[in-house]
Amino acid sequence: MKKVSTLNAPQAIGPYSQAIIAGEYVFCSGQIPLDKDGVLVSGGVSDQAKQVLNNMNEVLISAGSSFGKVVKTTIFLKSMEDFGIVNEVYSQFFVGDTKPARSTVEVSRLPKDVLVEIDCIAML
Numbered sequence: 439m440k441k442v443s444t445l446n447a448p449q450a451i452g453p454y455s456q457a458i459i460a461g462e463y464v465f466c467s468g469q470i471p472l473d474k475d476g477v478l479v480s481g482g483v484s485d486q487a488k489q490v491l492n493n494m495n496e497v498l499i500s501a502g503s504s505f506g507k508v509v510k511t512t513i514f515l516k517s518m519e520d521f522g523i524v525n526e527v528y529s530q531f532f533v534g535d536t537k538p539a540r541s542t543v544e545v546s547r548l549p550k551d552v553l554v555e556i557d558c559i560a561m562l
Contacts, residue, residue, distance in 0.1 A: 444500035447493040448472035451549065456497045459562065464501040468514065468557040469493040470549055483520040483553040487527040490556050495531070503560040505531050513542040514555040524554055 442457035442464065443449075450456055450467065457466040471479045471486035472493070479489045498504055513524060521542065532538065538558070548555050 442466075442497060442501040444496050446474055446496040446500070448474055448476050451476070457501050459501055462562050463509075464498065464503045464560045464562060466494060466497050466501075466558045466560065468512075468555040469497070470552045470555050472550070478550060478552065482523075483515075484523050484527055486553050487524045487556075490554055491527065491531045494556060494558060498558075498560055501560070501562070503562055506534065507561040508532070508538040508558045509561060510539045510559040511541075512557050513540065514545050514548060515542065516545065516548055516551075516553045518542075518544040520553060 440459040441455045442459060444456065447456060447469070454467050457464050469490045471489035473479060473489065479485055495505065498508070513528070515521065515524065
């Protein structure tokens with residue numbers, strides 16, 4: 439296994455890595471809407487989802503992967519009412535005919551009380 443780390447995304451706020459490479463796969467930890475300095479972005483769920491996916495992009499690039507190689511994502515929403523808005527943002531990052539498999543779940547609370555968190559598994 440190999441640890442993936444980039445200064446272009448927020449550093450882990452606990453005892454975990456931004457991502458781990460295992461074999462031919464990259465396992466990205468859940469990203470929340472912090473900027474690279476660890477400051478929570480302002481705005482609603484759309485702005486938060488954009489920041490989350492921008493962070494994920496930086497982690498994937500650091501690992502030598504990309505959104506086009508993502509095979510699975512999990513979206514955690516504070517409210518399923520935000521599903522459509524997050525879907526719109528998500529579709530701007532995952533383009534092309536083959537989209538990753540995905541699960542979306544509503545949760546009672548997320549770190550730092552954010553509205554959305556997303557993790558992924560990608561190929562190298």
